[in-house]
Every structure is written in C-alpha cells, then in structure tokens.
Amino acid sequence: MFTTNNKLVRKGMALAAALGMSALGLVAIGAPGASAAPAIDKDQEFTISVEPQVGETGVTADGKSGKFDENKKLSSGTFKLEKGDYDVTTTAGYNEATKATTATFKLATSPAPETKDLDASGKTSFTVKPGLYRLTQTKAPTGSKAALPSLILIPMTDPDTGTWMDTVTVYPKNGSAGKITKKDITAKDQVVKPGSEMKFEIESPIPTLTAKADGDKLKSYKVTDTPSGPLKVDSTNSKIEKVEIVDGATTTALVTTDYTVVENPYGIQLTADGLAKLDDNSGKTLRVTLTGKVAPKGDEVWQKEASEWVIKNKAAYNYDSEKGENGGSETDPQDQPDIPMAKLKVNNKDGQTSINDKNAEFSVYACDDAATGDASTKGEAILTGLKAGKVSDEPLAARDNNLCIVQTKAPEGYELGSAVQKVGFDKTAVKAAADAKKAVEVEYQNTLKSSDILSKLPLTGGAGIALFLIVAAGLLGGAYYYARRNRVRA
Known part of the structure; x- marks a missing residue:
C-alpha cells in the first residue's frame, strides 16, 4: 500500500511539473517524450520593432505595438542588436536568460551583431530567431542622450492572448543631453589676420544620469574642437587655458590632473x-577655454578660393556611464564661430573722382571704439x-569690428590726409566680396590740394623777389649807418 501511494505521488508531481513547464511554453504535453516537439521552435522567425521616443520616461514596456507617438519620434539614430549565448529552447537556457542583465550578458559567437539606422518614420526593425538579445543605441541625435542598453527575450507572450507575439515592439527613451555651445572670445578690438591667435570658449552640459539614483557614474567624458578653413587648432597651434565647472555666476577651476x-x-x-x-555637479x-591660430601668410589655404577663407570650428562632447548610458552633441551652426575673411582695397578719392593714380599709401589699424569724438587707432x-x-x-577677418585707415603718403598734388577714416568690415560685406571673388573696397577722401595751400603763401618770384631785395637792402643799410655812428661817438 505504501509503495503504491509513493508511485501515485511521484506520478502526480511529474504531471504537475509538466503542466507548470507547459504554462511557461517550455515543453509539450500529450506526446511521447522521445518524439515531443519543443514548445519554442528554434528556427521560427520573429520581428523586433525598434520605435524610440524623445523623453526620459514613457509607456510601460509590454512588447505590444501601437504606442508610438509621432510627435516624439527621433530625427535620427542608430541601433545595434546582439544575440546572447543562451539556448532559450531548453529549460536551463531559458532560466539563465531571464536572470541575465546588460552587465552580465554573454555574447554569442554567431550571428554577428547587426546595426541599423532609423528610417524616415523614426523606426527600424530586426528579424530574429529565439534567444536573448541586447539592444544598444550607438548614435543619438545631436543634443540627445542615447537610450540605455536593454535586453529583449524572444519569443515573448502577448499579455492579451497568452500566445507568442510575432512582433515585439520596444520604445527606447532618448532624454535630453543638453546643448553645447562655442563662441569666439578674442579681444573685440583685435583685427584677425594670417598668423593671429584667437581664443574660444566651449560650454557643454554635465549630464544627470538616468540611473544616477541606482549608483550609475560617468565612465568617460570628452570635449573636442574641430576647426576648418584657415583656422588651426592642434597641439602645435593651441593650448588649453582653463577648464571650469560653471554654476550661474560661480566657477570652480579644475586642476591639470583632472583631465588630459x-x-x-x-x-x-x-x-x-x-x-x-x-x-558631484550634475x-x-x-567650460573649456582654448586658443587656436589662423594659418600664417604663405599657407596653402590662401591659394584656395576666397569663399573658403572662413574661420569655423565646431565643438563636440560625448560621455559614457558605467551602466551603459551614453550621449553628447555637436554645436549647431548658430552656436559656433563662422567668420569670413577677405582682402582689403582702399580707393583714394577726391569727392567722386578717383585719384588712385596719385600713388598714395595707407596703414590699417584696429579702431579704438571706446574713444569719443573723432575716430582713433589702437595698437x-x-x-x-x-x-x-x-x-x-x-x-582680414570680419568680426563685426571697425577698421581705421591712416594715410601715410600723400597723393601727388594733395596734402597728406590728417583724418583717421573709420570703415566697417562686417560679415555681410566680406561674404559678398568673397563670393564675388573680389576684395572689400573702402574709400579714403583727399580734398585739400597742395595748390590751395601754396596760394595763401607770400609771392616768391618776379616783382615779389625784387621788392624783397629792396627792403632787405634798406634794412642792411640802416643797420650799417647806426653801427658806424655808434663807433664815432664812442
């Protein structure tokens, strides 16, 4: 009796275990074990639909479609899907897969990881077979954090029907990474030309990590500068002047051991x-302050078209966290220097008449814009x-500052100009000239002729000379008479 009861108990336990595994979809019921088909067909194909959204949080993930918000779609992005080394068609493999994390994920040797860009609809998809997959966003739109890596178990049960879903939809979240900006802080009254040093300031956001409350920390953070046109920013032509953490009006300087x-x-x-x-300062x-130099005179860049003489340098930052968050951005065009350059031509005029053939010469200075009254030079x-x-x-670079023209050699037949001529050298004029493949032309007026000055001097020829000699003779005669009389009386 005892033996019979034990057999019944063992059979009951086996049946209960089989029913439990059947509920998980791991075994089949009702067929001999030797010929039973697995609940998960290792060759069946499924679809993972990736539909990322802008924002730190979103809808609850259940694999169902229909929760994509068109107003929150990403403008661009790249995702990588990797298969893990887990055989989910077995009980042991399935259980191991359910316990995996993005940190402990074991990568399979095949198939190779697959990478796809988002299409125009803001979505992409992967065709896969049963397994555990790791989805990583490798590129996010400028100004956005990349989504945290996630694990996707295939197949997945539809919560409404209790059957496998042919398509599992995921909605990675792309929070804001903040905006990076860069500006030219070269002294306003410095005129930039070949060989000039310039100074720039880059400001990038320090991210608040999504999983910061769970102990996530930054693993890397980099700020870089990429120049173009005639500007050179490298170890030969540049230096990092300072690095600071900025909080409103308060700045805290980092020391040289804080960065390389x-x-x-x-x-x-x-x-x-x-x-x-x-x-500690999420x-x-x-803020990074650094210098760069404009290519020197004779550099090959000056052999190119004038429309290419534009000082540009975009900045970028990127970071990674210990838990896999990454992000960063590049400067938008309106948040980075864009300074055209052009040559200068001074046209010498008398009113509306050109007197360029009179061989005048000029020097060009920065203007002392702080001075009041007449224009004056600086430096x-x-x-x-x-x-x-x-x-x-x-x-010269158009930094929306003024140029001051000084005449150093008078045009033939004219008096040397005494005025300092202030002329504008703005971006609009410079770009127009460069596009037209010509110099920016400015004017210097000479209206005082030398003959006008000479006409006001005493006559120095003919009757004038004779009169001068007669008066001079009279003065000399008188002087001789008084000198002789004084000797006689003595």
Whole structure:
C-alpha cells in the first residue's frame, strides 16, 4: 500500500511539473517524450520593432505595438542588436536568460551583431530567431542622450492572448543631453589676420544620469574642437587655458590632473578625478577655454578660393556611464564661430573722382571704439604700405569690428590726409566680396590740394623777389649807418 501511494505521488508531481513547464511554453504535453516537439521552435522567425521616443520616461514596456507617438519620434539614430549565448529552447537556457542583465550578458559567437539606422518614420526593425538579445543605441541625435542598453527575450507572450507575439515592439527613451555651445572670445578690438591667435570658449552640459539614483557614474567624458578653413587648432597651434565647472555666476577651476589633452580632434578627456567632480555637479556646465591660430601668410589655404577663407570650428562632447548610458552633441551652426575673411582695397578719392593714380599709401589699424569724438587707432598697424587702388596681400577677418585707415603718403598734388577714416568690415560685406571673388573696397577722401595751400603763401618770384631785395637792402643799410655812428661817438 505504501509503495503504491509513493508511485501515485511521484506520478502526480511529474504531471504537475509538466503542466507548470507547459504554462511557461517550455515543453509539450500529450506526446511521447522521445518524439515531443519543443514548445519554442528554434528556427521560427520573429520581428523586433525598434520605435524610440524623445523623453526620459514613457509607456510601460509590454512588447505590444501601437504606442508610438509621432510627435516624439527621433530625427535620427542608430541601433545595434546582439544575440546572447543562451539556448532559450531548453529549460536551463531559458532560466539563465531571464536572470541575465546588460552587465552580465554573454555574447554569442554567431550571428554577428547587426546595426541599423532609423528610417524616415523614426523606426527600424530586426528579424530574429529565439534567444536573448541586447539592444544598444550607438548614435543619438545631436543634443540627445542615447537610450540605455536593454535586453529583449524572444519569443515573448502577448499579455492579451497568452500566445507568442510575432512582433515585439520596444520604445527606447532618448532624454535630453543638453546643448553645447562655442563662441569666439578674442579681444573685440583685435583685427584677425594670417598668423593671429584667437581664443574660444566651449560650454557643454554635465549630464544627470538616468540611473544616477541606482549608483550609475560617468565612465568617460570628452570635449573636442574641430576647426576648418584657415583656422588651426592642434597641439602645435593651441593650448588649453582653463577648464571650469560653471554654476550661474560661480566657477570652480579644475586642476591639470583632472583631465588630459587629446589629439585628432584636439580637446580634453576627463580623468577619474575629473569624472568624480562632474558626478558631484550634475546639471551644471563644463567650460573649456582654448586658443587656436589662423594659418600664417604663405599657407596653402590662401591659394584656395576666397569663399573658403572662413574661420569655423565646431565643438563636440560625448560621455559614457558605467551602466551603459551614453550621449553628447555637436554645436549647431548658430552656436559656433563662422567668420569670413577677405582682402582689403582702399580707393583714394577726391569727392567722386578717383585719384588712385596719385600713388598714395595707407596703414590699417584696429579702431579704438571706446574713444569719443573723432575716430582713433589702437595698437600697432595690421597692414602697412597699402597702395591706393591695390588689393592687400593678406586677408582680414570680419568680426563685426571697425577698421581705421591712416594715410601715410600723400597723393601727388594733395596734402597728406590728417583724418583717421573709420570703415566697417562686417560679415555681410566680406561674404559678398568673397563670393564675388573680389576684395572689400573702402574709400579714403583727399580734398585739400597742395595748390590751395601754396596760394595763401607770400609771392616768391618776379616783382615779389625784387621788392624783397629792396627792403632787405634798406634794412642792411640802416643797420650799417647806426653801427658806424655808434663807433664815432664812442
């Protein structure tokens, strides 16, 4: 009796276990074990639909479609799907897959990872077979955080029907990474030309990590500068002047052990010490001040078309966290320097009449814009010996500051100009000239002829000379008479 009861108990337990595994979809019921088909067909194909959304949070993930918000779609993005080394058609493999995390995920040797870009609809998809997959966003739109890596178990049960879903839909979240900006902070009254040093300021956001509350920390953070046109920013022509954490009007300087200088492109990479300081200042701003140089006179860039003489340098930052969050952005065109350059031509005029053939010469200075009254110069001349009507040898940058023209050699038949001529050298004029493949032309007026001055002097010829000699003789005679009389009386 006892033996019979034990057999019944064992059979009941086996049946209960089989029914339990059947509910999980791991075994089939009602057929001999030797010929039973697995509940998960390893060759069946499924679809993973990737439909990312803008925002830190979103709808509850259940694999169902129909929750995509057209107003929150990403403008661009790239996703990588990797298959894990888990055989989910077995009980042991399935259970191991359910316990995996993105950190402990075991990558299978095949198939190779697949990478896809979002299409125009803001979506992409992958065709897969049963397994555990890791989805990673490798590129996010500018100004957005990439979504955190996620694990997707295929197949997945439809919560409404209790059957496998042919398509599993996921909605990765792309939070805001903040905006990076860059500006030219070269002294406003400095006129930039070939060989000039310029100074720039890059400000990038320090992210608040999505999983910061769960202990996530920054693993890397980099700020770089990519110049174009005649500007050179590299280890030879540049230096990192300072790196600061900015909180409103308060700045905290980082020390040189908080970062290392990197090349190609030039910039900084935060060290472990620097990353710890950034983690303590989430939501604030990192400011990098650095210099660059305009290509020197004779550089091959000046052999190109004038329309290519544009000082540009975009900045970028990117970061990764220990839990796999990554993000960053590049400067938008309106948030980075864009400074055209052009050569200068001074046309010498008398009213509306050109007197370029009178061989005047000029020097060009920065203007002292702080001075009141008449225009005045500041600093050393930036161009000298510039002949009237001739194009300068070197281009100048249009930084919306003024140029002051000084005449150093008078035009023939005219008095040397005493006025300092202030002329504008703005981006609109420079770009128009460069596009037209010509120099920016300005005027210097000479209206006082030398003959006008000479006509006011005493006559110096003919009767004038005779009269001068008679008066001089009379004065000399008188002087001789008085001198002789004084000797006689003595």
